[in-house]
Amino acid sequence: MEPRLKQLLEDLTRSLCEAIADSSEVHDRLESIRQEGYTLNLFLDCKPFESDDEAETEDEASRRPVPAPPFRINGRDLAFLRSVGIDPTRKARSRTSRQ
Secondary structure, three states, X not given: OOHHHHHHHHHHHHHHXXXXXXXXXXXXXXXXXXXXXXOOOOOOXXXXXXXXXXXXXXXXHHOOOOOOOOOOOOHHHHHHHXXXXXXXXXXXXXXXXXX
């Protein structure tokens, strides 16, 4: 990690801890969590800023249709499904609208 980024994150951590320590409401909530037997961890993620142009190209790539995964079923799965009244090999009936 770059030294400058590391220093910025340490400063942010210190500021957040001070803000939490100054708030009696936050302190009470944290104490409630501890009394229930839990430890609270706060994780922050830091990544380089993306320009709008870069974000658009990623959005376009994510909109591409993803092919459906192949349907696979083994004999044990088929036997179980049939035992609970489901037959995936049966042709689906067409649904007609009821008036």
